[in-house]
Amino acid sequence: xxxxxxxxxxxxxxxxxxxxxxxxxxxxxxxxxxxxxxxxxxxxxxxxxxxxxxxxxxxxxxxxxxxxxxxxxxxxxxxxxxxxxxxxxxxxxxxxxxxxxxxxxxxxxxxxxxxxxxxxxxxxxxxxxxxxxxxxxxxxxxxxxxxxxxxxxxxxxxxxxxxxxxxxxxxxxxxxxxxxxxxxxxxxxxxxxxxxxxxxxxxxxxxxxxxxxxxxxxxxxxxxxxxxxxxxxxxxxxxxxxxxxxxxxxxxxxxxxxxxxxxxxxxxxxxxxxxxxxxxxxxxxxxxxxxxxxxxxxxxxxxxxxxxxxxxxxxxxxxxxxxxxxxxxxxxxxxxxxxxxxxxxxxx
Numbered sequence: 399x400x401x402x403x404x405x406x407x408x409x410x411x412x413x414x415x416x417x418x419x420x421x422x423x424x425x426x427x428x429x430x431x432x433x434x435x436x437x438x439x440x441x442x443x444x445x446x447x448x449x450x451x452x453x454x455x456x457x458x459x460x461x462x463x464x465x466x467x468x469x470x471x472x473x474x475x476x477x478x479x480x481x482x483x484x485x486x487x488x489x490x491x492x493x494x495x496x497x498x499x500x501x502x503x504x505x506x507x508x509x510x511x512x513x514x515x516x517x518x519x520x521x522x523x524x525x526x527x528x529x530x531x532x533x534x535x536x537x538x539x540x541x542x543x544x545x546x547x548x549x550x551x552x553x554x555x556x557x558x559x560x561x562x563x564x565x566x567x568x569x570x571x572x573x574x575x576x577x578x579x580x581x582x583x584x585x586x587x588x589x590x591x592x593x594x595x596x597x598x599x600x601x602x603x604x605x606x607x608x609x610x611x612x613x614x615x616x617x618x619x620x621x622x623x624x625x626x627x628x629x630x631x632x633x634x635x636x637x638x639x640x641x642x643x644x645x646x647x648x649x650x651x652x653x654x655x656x657x658x659x660x661x662x663x664x665x666x667x668x669x670x671x672x673x674x675x676x677x678x679x680x681x682x683x684x685x686x687x688x689x690x691x692x693x694x695x696x697x698x699x700x701x702x703x704x705x706x707x708x709x710x711x712x713x714x715x716x717x718x719x720x721x722x723x724x725x726x727x728x729x730x731x732x733x734x735x736x737x738x739x740x741x742x743x744x745x746x
Contacts (some may be wrong), residue, residue: 412453469528482688490709537601556670561603575611586652589744593645594651630661637664659684696739
């Protein structure tokens, strides 16, 4: 450690000792501020941060991890077929880590495997790296095998869009049911009375919530409404198959809600394959407001889900290390219905 300090001094780099001297506090106090430990007074934090800024001090993550129990790494666990969702989650979690000078580790877990195989994959992650916690994405957010494995080891975690027992952990959500209800209102108010619904995987809690929110609102508007349903698996290819299945019906729907944008884009391809025009013959609405919503033509009407902001918030909750209980453990962010060109009045 002495050699490291001497090397820093020789290069003219400020050390933690320099920060402590400049702030007039102990090394331990500097460490508490840098590590974002709870119960640090505003006065102490201001003094230390001012000294850090003046000296242009850059904490060394390796030295920080050696100094305490933390690794200054958090993990991000995925099992999601949508590349747009994955990239936005990565962007949000990475931004939070950069701000806190943490490392981000990314791993993929296949929830379709048996329990023994899933536990072996988790064991390998725990064995290969130390992480201060994990951000779980759907469907991992609701997989009891994953949650129990983390809790058994005393590993902290936060979840994106959990359906089951949201207050079991720190979590970030939107009101998926209310968002889907807005879609139902939009289509109904445009005169549509024959509806199609392209669902996501049953393992994704958000997909189930969107389905229920859409159907419940349509039944409120008209108890006699019948909606044809099929699954697109949150996939572009799945949307094509689902779209053809719905549109091949003799009483084909005049409006289709796909519960993510990838499958909505697939539905639009199916319309083209069958010689139908969007939105003249069929109105289509998606969910997420991903890049594909403005890649297809006509541009896709969809629900904006702040995926990057949700991932950022979930990572921040993990990094804050503040104890959370009850409703404070769950943050609900806003959504927005984005009106574009794929929805219009029902054909006469």
